[in-house]
Amino acid sequence: MVKIIHIQPESIAAELGISIGDYVVSINGRPITDALDYRYYITQEEVELEIEHEGERILYEIEKEYDDNLGIELEDLEMRECGNSCIFCFVFQNPKKLRRTLYFKDEDYRFSFLYGHYTTLTNATEEDLKRIVEQKLSPLYISVHVTDSELRKLMLGIKFDDHLFEKIDYLTSNGIELNCQIVLCPELNDGPYLDRTIEDLKRYYPMVRSVAIVPVGLTQFRKNLFPIKPVTQEYALKVIAETDVRRKKLKQELGSSFVYLSDEFYIRTDQSLPDSDYYEGFFQLENGVGLTRDFITRFEEEYPHLRKRDVPAKTFSLVTGMLGAKVLERYFMEPLNQLPDKSFILHPVENHFYGPSITVAGLLVGEDIYNALKHQQTGEVIVLPPRVLNDDGLFIDDWTVPMLEEKLGKRVVVFPDSFSELFDLVEEDELTHHSNHR
Numbered sequence: 001m002v003k004i005i006h007i008q009p010e011s012i013a014a015e016l017g018i019s020i021g022d023y024v025v026s027i028n029g030r031p032i033t034d035a036l037d038y039r040y041y042i043t044q045e046e047v048e049l050e051i052e053h054e055g056e057r058i059l060y061e062i063e064k065e066y067d068d069n070l071g072i073e074l075e076d077l078e079m080r081e082c083g084n085s086c087i088f089c090f091v092f093q094n095p096k097k098l099r100r101t102l103y104f105k106d107e108d109y110r111f112s113f114l115y116g117h118y119t120t121l122t123n124a125t126e127e128d129l130k131r132i133v134e135q136k137l138s139p140l141y142i143s144v145h146v147t148d149s150e151l152r153k154l155m156l157g158i159k160f161d162d163h164l165f166e167k168i169d170y171l172t173s174n175g176i177e178l179n180c181q182i183v184l185c186p187e188l189n190d191g192p193y194l195d196r197t198i199e200d201l202k203r204y205y206p207m208v209r210s211v212a213i214v215p216v217g218l219t220q221f222r223k224n225l226f227p228i229k230p231v232t233q234e235y236a237l238k239v240i241a242e243t244d245v246r247r248k249k250l251k252q253e254l255g256s257s258f259v260y261l262s263d264e265f266y267i268r269t270d271q272s273l274p275d276s277d278y279y280e281g282f283f284q285l286e287n288g289v290g291l292t293r294d295f296i297t298r299f300e301e302e303y304p305h306l307r308k309r310d311v312p313a314k315t316f317s318l319v320t321g322m323l324g325a326k327v328l329e330r331y332f333m334e335p336l337n338q339l340p341d342k343s344f345i346l347h348p349v350e351n352h353f354y355g356p357s358i359t360v361a362g363l364l365v366g367e368d369i370y371n372a373l374k375h376q377q378t379g380e381v382i383v384l385p386p387r388v389l390n391d392d393g394l395f396i397d398d399w400t401v402p403m404l405e406e407k408l409g410k411r412v413v414v415f416p417d418s419f420s421e422l423f424d425l426v427e428e429d430e431l432t433h434h435s436n437h438r
Helices: 012-016 035-041 109-115 126-134 149-156 164-173 191-202 233-254 263-268 291-306 322-331 366-373 401-408 419-436
Strands: 002-007 023-027 046-053 056-063 072-074 140-143 178-184 208-215 259-261 315-321 343-349 381-384 411-414
Touching (some): 002 012, 002 035, 012 056, 023 035, 035 109, 109 126, 109 140, 164 178, 178 191, 191 208, 191 233, 208 233, 208 263, 233 259, 233 263, 291 322, 291 419, 315 322, 315 366, 322 343, 343 366, 366 401, 381 401
Parallel strands (some): 140 178, 315 381, 381 411
Antiparallel strands (some): 023 046, 046 056
């Protein structure tokens, strides 16, 4: 059973007298183990809802429309922990003495469905697979990395056959779509191993809808870990060329290019980003595959409206990692600085916390940002890259936005999703500021 944490006012649940702190036990006789179970079974039009209230079980018989919401919000899912020891796992590359949650390895098909997290399915039981099919938890995002059984054991740090193909067979034959990823490690799962992995996954097209290839990320804290070679610029250029050949062949065979490189391969080698057609359905945006192209396209669409916008702040400092700085400089800074009565300053920040080989903006820490900006001329508003904060508003090093604001003496905001939304945010902050000082 699962605890109720909120009841919407004037909802069906409120009218029935169901309370915060009660537990949902079952729906139509089916036990409720988490919010996902609840969300699936509550869609029925005739519902027998079993609630536990102060130790007493109460059964409610409810007739409703298919999409009626009872007004019940349940406690969050408790994430399952990963039992693998992947040789490239980022958790093992964290320094000591960070907050405990940064050492938690997640491996949960439910979060794969809900939020696009990647799972290897190594801990997925037969019961889990049946639930995925019954509740139509599709698409899922699967970390495959390699299909050769022995190399797979090495890369995942397991000593058993995890029956990958049996699981893929079962899921895809029962209507579950999969998007797969390969973390590419030089001289390990590339070359013939990569060819074989793509060939193996290709057999399941179109239920295996896409395969993303992303470069391995290595921090300066890889001590006493399996030796992995870094992805160099020369290596990345080779991967681009080889993948182009694979994609042409796959396009002829499948009608789809099937394999997609993450944006990082193109940005770090100073190559032009592929056009939108390259990404076809943009199947793995959250994996950084087409995310930059999508951002550029949306910026081009909103740009005429930006020219008409007037906001209180006139100067903006755009903070980003070394990789993001290349993108902003190439595609954004010139048109941004042509906006009337506004100026934008670019501030690339090198990652001293994890080491200079980590160039993505999302892994910047508060202290590195402060040290990079403290002696620079900054704008009225300092704009942080998205995804640098967790749900509690903390950087990886436990700094907060208010800490940065106090130390830098400037307003600091996190970039929302577009420049239009950024301007909205600045206007809202300005109104709040004036309201608080009346």
